[in-house]
Amino acid sequence: MQNLILFTSKDRDTLLKLRKGESKFGEHIQLISNLTNIYDDIKSLDVDYVIFGISEDIGVYANYGKTGTYKAWEATVKVLLNIQNNSFTNPKRVLILGHLNYGEARKMVKEKQSKKNIAKAKSFVEEIDKDVTYLVSTIVKAGKTPIIIGGGHNNAYGNIKGLSLAKNETVNVINFDAHTDFRAEEGRHSGNGFSYTYAEGFLKNYFIFGLHENYTSDKLLKTLNKVKAIKYNTYEALEVKNELDYNLELDRGLNHISSKPFGIEIDCDAIENIPSSAATPSGFSVKQARQFVHYFAKHENASYLHICEAAPTSKTETKVGKLITYLITDFIRTNGR
Ligand SMILES: N=CN[C@@H](CCC(=O)O)C(=O)O
Secondary structure, eight states, X not given: OTTEEEOOHHHHHHHOOXXXXXOBGGGTOBOOSSOXXXXXXXXXXXXXXXXXXXXXXXXXXXXXXXXXXXXXXXXXXXHHXXXXXXXXXXXXXXXXXXXXXXXXXXXXXXXXXXXXXXXXXXXXXXXXXXXXXXXXXXXXXXXXXXXXXXXXXXXXXXXXXXXXXXXXSOEEEEEEOSSOOOOOOSSOXXXXXXXXXXXXXXXXXXXXEEEOGGGSOHHHHHHHHHOTTEEEEEHIIIIIXXXXXXXXXXXXXXXXXXXXXXXXXXXXXXXXXXXXXXXXXXXXXXXXXXXXXXXXXXXXXXXXXXXXXXXXXXXXXXXXXXXXXXXXXXXXXXXXX
């Protein structure tokens, strides 16, 4: 795992802001100081959740999106470590593994999006896919639940494939997203993680929650309406036209995906005013995103959480880090109880 940078006790101590009389989340998390065999190392730890980041925006670049998603991991870990340790947050059950780093390859995202560069980026996304697939499948095989902090939504590919390989069956997904990410198989990028895993036989049932009608092509709508394994609702039907009820749609979503192990995908571009690769002034509230995670995390077949596409700047990193931390802790609080 040459791209995996372990999160060390030194990293933790640098980021921890201690307060007299308080006990912080980061003081109680588990770490791996040395990798010998990643499967054995993870399996032997008495934790339920393994959190890792994917510091990349190459998939977003390859999809002509706004880059910067590589910064979400750092923004998250800075906040997560400094929330309180208490009976609600339970950090002893959490391993912070580290992050996948693509510092050298990432240099390409500063280049013009020429045909040649896009082709190069697409082929590099396949390398990232291999790392993510391997990590997710190893964590699941070791009996733990991965929490993945992206990165672009291209990483849904490795999550789905990794879960499917670990379980040795096709798996389902619920995706809180303004976009289908079911674009053509035209080389890997952030807009086709679900179409590729569906075509390759890893993804079975797929539910997209809150599609934006302005950003879904007619061609894609025809595909969605034709394929029985795919169900969706739109943000407009839920929140603008009030044709659908949010809670009833949560039930419909769960009904479509819960018969098998399933992943929960949260694309931050579905949440209003969050700095992300396709940020929107019109979208779900943070409260709705949190309720969504809480609702699906409760189910025994909830098998991973992926939060992606957030692209913080130095001005917005605390806001993004807090948002992602709320979603992580909502998942941990509810899952397995
Ligand atoms: N993961 C995001 N995918 C979107 C991006 C849209 C955009 O950049 O505007 C998509 O391919 O549609």
